[in-house]
Amino acid sequence: MILEARNLCWSARGRPILAGVDLSVSEGETLGLVGPNGSGKSTLMQLLAGIREPSSGEVRVKGRRLAEMPRRQAAQMIAFLEQQAETTEAITVRDAVELGRTPWLTPLQPWSAEDDRIVARALADADMEGFERRSWSTLSGGERQRVHLARALAQCPQILLLDEPTNHLDIQHQLSILGLVARLPVTAVIALHDLNQALACDRVGVLSSGRLVALGTPEEVLTIERVHAVFGVRVSIVSDPCDGTRLFRFRPLA
Numbered sequence: 001m002i003l004e005a006r007n008l009c010w011s012a013r014g015r016p017i018l019a020g021v022d023l024s025v026s027e028g029e030t031l032g033l034v035g036p037n038g039s040g041k042s043t044l045m046q047l048l049a050g051i052r053e054p055s056s057g058e059v060r061v062k063g064r065r066l067a068e069m070p071r072r073q074a075a076q077m078i079a080f081l082e083q084q085a086e087t088t089e090a091i092t093v094r095d096a097v098e099l100g101r102t103p104w105l106t107p108l109q110p111w112s113a114e115d116d117r118i119v120a121r122a123l124a125d126a127d128m129e130g131f132e133r134r135s136w137s138t139l140s141g142g143e144r145q146r147v148h149l150a151r152a153l154a155q156c157p158q159i160l161l162l163d164e165p166t167n168h169l170d171i172q173h174q175l176s177i178l179g180l181v182a183r184l185p186v187t188a189v190i191a192l193h194d195l196n197q198a199l200a201c202d203r204v205g206v207l208s209s210g211r212l213v214a215l216g217t218p219e220e221v222l223t224i225e226r227v228h229a230v231f232g233v234r235v236s237i238v239s240d241p242c243d244g245t246r247l248f249r250f251r252p253l254a
């Protein structure tokens, strides 16, 4: 297993926010995390990224405790696209993406043509070519999100943690970014609100009130009964007339 959470718990001011989460992600897998607002998705992602310390339990990366890994080594393994990612306003898009190379640079291994190539590739993959000289402060919300994704890709991680990576994106960029992540040779954990997008993941974990209440293939986990129970909506499953893909349709309970 490339990434494991063992009995992961996190509390804020004595209130349990995440409790007893056990999770194993295998190499190359794309795991979707779904759950209502406040169910603990971002908290779990932050613990998996090592930017929050668990109250108890542990995260392991390739069998090693993340808490004991040097930050630089962890940053070579894991890239995290946060939900509300910020950056210094006064930098260009190119500068922001170049920051992704930081874990790989040393005095003995300074910036090289290979780093230029990786940054150019990341900008192209995030469809941000041509924006390199633009100031960060002039970008739209979706463009900023794509720059953050480019920075994460430039990190060349083995594990990509994406917290609602599509929430600011138009539908074309949503599809292209999820398609890109599926094609990349990385292990990905993606917090998503769109359950139809979660259907395309290899496995899905469902969080409810800080607990992982289901984990398995989308078909096993995203049943009409569970979606109804966890999200409090009426659900029907329809079949796409083009290719037979199953899709959710939602209605309010009342």
Ligand SMILES: Nc1ncnc2c1ncn2[C@@H]1O[C@H](COP(=O)(O)OP(=O)(O)OP(=O)(O)O)[C@@H](O)[C@H]1O
Pocket (backbone or CB within 6 Å): 012, 013, 017, 035, 036, 037, 038, 039, 040, 041, 042, 043, 044
């Ligand atoms: N530092 C904190 N102090 C107190 N409560 C917190 C703190 N951080 C998170 N919480 C609470 O923990 C719960 C889980 O938050 P989290 O951001 O993980 O949820 P989420 O599933 O990502 O939600 P959303 O879908 O709205 O993004 C929420 O009720 C939130 O208010």
